[in-house]
Amino acid sequence: MTAPFRIAGKGRLTPARVARFTFDGAGYAGLEGDTLASALLANGVHLVGRSFKYHRPRGFLSAGAEEPNALVGIHRDAARKTPNVRATVQELYDGLTAVSQNRWPSLKMDVGAVNDLASPFFSAGFYYKTFMWPKAAWKHLYEPQIRSAAGLGVAPDQPDPDHYAARYAHCDVLVVGGGAAGLAAALSAAEAGARVIIADEQAELGGALRFETGTNIEGKDGWAWASESAARLAAMDNVRLLTRTTAFGYYAQNFVGLVERVSDHLAAPLPDLPRERLWQVRARRVVLATGAIERHMVFPDNDRPGVMLASAARTYLNHYGVAVGKAVGVYTANDSAYHAAIDLKKAGVHVAAIVDLRDNPQGPAVDEARGLGIEISAGRAVTGVSGRQRISAMTVQPKNGGASRTIPVDALLTSAGWTPSVHLFSQSRGKVAFDEAGRRFLPGTYVQDCVSVGACNGTDELGALLGEAAIAGHAAAKAAGIKVGRVAKPKASTGERWAGGMLGAAPGAGADSKAKAFVDFQNDVTAKDIRQAVREGMRSIEHVKRFTTNGMATDQGKTSNLHGLAIAAETLGKPIPEVGLTTFRAPYTPVTFGAIVNHARGSLFDPTRRTAMHGWAEAQGAVFEDVGQWKRAWYFPRAGEDMHAAVDRECRTVRQSAGIFDASTLGKIEVVGPDAATFMELLYTNPWQKLAPGRCRYGIMLREDGFIYDDGVVGRLADDRFHVTTTTGGAARVMNHMEDYLQTEFPHLKVYLTSISEQWAVIAVQGPKSRDIIAPLVEGIDLSDAAMPHMSVREGRICGVPTRLFRMSFTGERGFEINVPADYGQAVWEAVWAEGEKHGACAYGTEAMHVLRAEKGYIIVGQETDGTVTPNDAGLDWAVGKKKTDFVGIRGLMRPDLVAPGRKQLVGLRTKDPKTVLEEGAQIVADPNQPVPMKMIGHVTSSYWSENCGHSIALALVADGRALTGKTLHVPMPDRTIEVEVTGTVFFDEKGERLDG
């Protein structure tokens, strides 16, 4: 099957294997190496989409990344449906399935096209003006309707089954763009010995040499030179050559984001192959060789399928061997489009006429076209086209008006000149400058260590471009610290002329015209929309852009920005530089979320931290709760138990026999050095100097402002060694807080801090049977009350492995905390469990732990405290060393508002109805009958059902609360007001006799 528009012997694909594909269900054949665009054009298909707003039929404008029209859906399978893929970028593979977008019921018969007829109502700013009233209708009617009607492709509705990779890379010189300039720069830098990365968005390097036929470099055809140069670079150890890779973002300090399309062009990618790979490159020097993008001519109905850029037609012909039509017209304001006519004519395609806005075009290209017998219609304009879904003729008129003539054509190639691609330069925060002679913006002031070369720098002549690029590559290598020799510049014997052209609307699309002459194809912005925006008061180009949405589509106005600016400037009567250019933002072309997220999905989205005993708890059916990144066993339900039943049983068992609890997540810091006690004195409110080795103390840490920052039990292992524990959530920040003070305030102290949170697995055994449970397992430690009283620590062995054994309690019961090296955690736990079972002990989770400590009135930092609670507020004055003259927060505690009466103090609350459990966070009032808003005097910080007490218990912060003991307060809830009595904070074993029980 020969595609009708493929020209035998033309292009670089043959011999190639046939790749079959479908578009909107119809089967076609293309060649391997085709893009979807070239394959469709080879089959004579121009109509590929409907425009965003007016649903106008659209064809291909370009042959590259700037494509605004030919956006299609690529469907690999039910889960892999990618919308808005540029058909000019998507490489063909066998079995590719593409569908058109933004049409219903079909591409050729689209109901939405009624918008085109109604277009007088859809002028610029339409949405801002129309959907104002009634206000509520926006949310419920207008927005949902507009959203369903708008948008192009359809987002996939299943999780993305592909995987995406990421790579950080560093180099001396990053070259962005692999055209003639990029290749020359990369060769020069690489041959000087620099580490080079060169990235190009195409499958092969070569850039514009892909379509230019008139170039000759180093005695070779331009494309052949490019291919050989690319091969040379690829063979060098100091070069990484990335194809199908777009530099999309230029960030601070030469950090450039690249996305490599790894497998979108493959029919059956291997499973280990990612779909895309994100490269995050840090480059000493960046060489921007991003080229230039051809502009279309702005004239009435310039969006009809068959109207395309001249360079695109050349690409399809010279690279893919595809003629874009049988009778082709050319409409231009510069020389470079002549080459399209010449190439097509030489390939045997009928070229109906070259219409040139210039009165007297001259030069080698003009002469050659004339010599080939092509009609040149100078001083004339194309003022219209016929044909809706494919053009059939162009209307040609003298540019200042006069009799028109209709010339039948099935393709019309236009060129208004070339726009240097300064996107990345602009993203690097470089300032562009307007080149008056060339009527274009070029890189002006550089902010980062980069340089622009070639067409993006306004260097059009090939010889000059190669020299500039080679020198820049060489200089970049030198600037990166490479010892370089002499620079070698590739020599160009012939090149093509890119300069010249025009900006703005062409004749027929002037201020008096009502015609639709498109500036921005993707957002359906016409020349008259821009004029209207100016008429309605937009003066800044930034306002014009937002009012019309010119340049705001996913193509970011690659073809439209300068035309839009020129029309706005003309309407304003100002020179272009005074109106200014809009800002370029990353990404240069759309980047998938997959590439940005890459590995960070599923279990790699965020680390999940598990303790050494996690597996045991999981096997026991524990329910876990998230505490920061940690998974902590919340409760251990047995058959038939709900959470309440399980927690009640766990709480009961701890006080009747014993409970075993995984306390491994608590932060632990080893404080070592001769000044360890002095350091502890400064960081905690408590006195430490006199704490004997082997003893423990509950410590409170304040911030400078006097508020509680963290707490925990600290054991003194030796004169110069403390084992500090912190809250689970505070582990990292307490370490940082301590290290901060050590390094900045107390650098004279001889002490070092080491995080040991994860060195030790911690098994808490709490309850009257706790000593009996651990005794058979412990070696070398006397567990008697006399030898090892409450709040002491010993080092010895348990189950044959080293332990730091703490006698301490967070339940009010006799208790131990067994620290063992983490890898032994589970084995020791299982041994403790086996002993515990003999005594009827249970495992308990964080919920029971919370209840048990609340029964004893022990605070939890972050629950009873909220960053505004002092030790006195929390009833912990006893933990503040009265004789101490300095510690972090001591001055804060003296602040007038911290010693004033009326502060909220921690109290207990008992509901009058013992079964009622208050809501944590509920507000407390003195008089429930006062008018709303009531005066709130406090709030509930902790509230539980206490199985051991037989009634509910709560802790609360209440203004002057301790003086209210015995008084009745009220907790208003939406459905009722709950009466509570203020009590002390200890609900169980007030005398603390059970610690030794």
Place this chain on the structure above:
Amino acid sequence: MARTEAARKPVLGGRMANHAWVGVTPAEPAKRLSLRAPAESVASLSRTLGLKLPERPKQSVLKGDRAALWLGPDEWLLIDRAESNLDAAVDRVRVFHSAVDVSHRNVGILVEGQGAEATIAAGCPQDVSLQAFPVGACSRTVLGKIEIVLWRTGEAQFRVECWRSFADYAFTLLAEAARDANG
């Protein structure tokens, strides 16, 4: 009351990710100390340890089974693969220092093969090329969303040290990155 020693259960037991181009495997258990000391204590500590503590960024010293990795101006990570009684040796030193056992805090992961550099570079923003990060180089750095100590033990061999509860994340990320490290 003689008891058999409780069984050790390494957090990455049984995990591995092997490709022709790179293998990711858990390192054997090792003795580790976090050593902190001022400059004036270095000579004495070096004598006791039997290796010269490195004093420049990114440097490590390996002698036999014992290695010292420079992590900061007064900080080293000592790794002894022989699980010798390293802390007892250091305890004998009378000059000011802090030696804290972190053998179980840290978990080692070996990344070895021609794709090792690319595997590491998937998550570590540092330049890990041979020029910038030669054999023996080490650094406390970042892998994805966690902190690691990275140590290049050979041209195509890295050792990643992370905290125990981050080992699953580190291993999973390295295994995922290894799939893409062929070339």
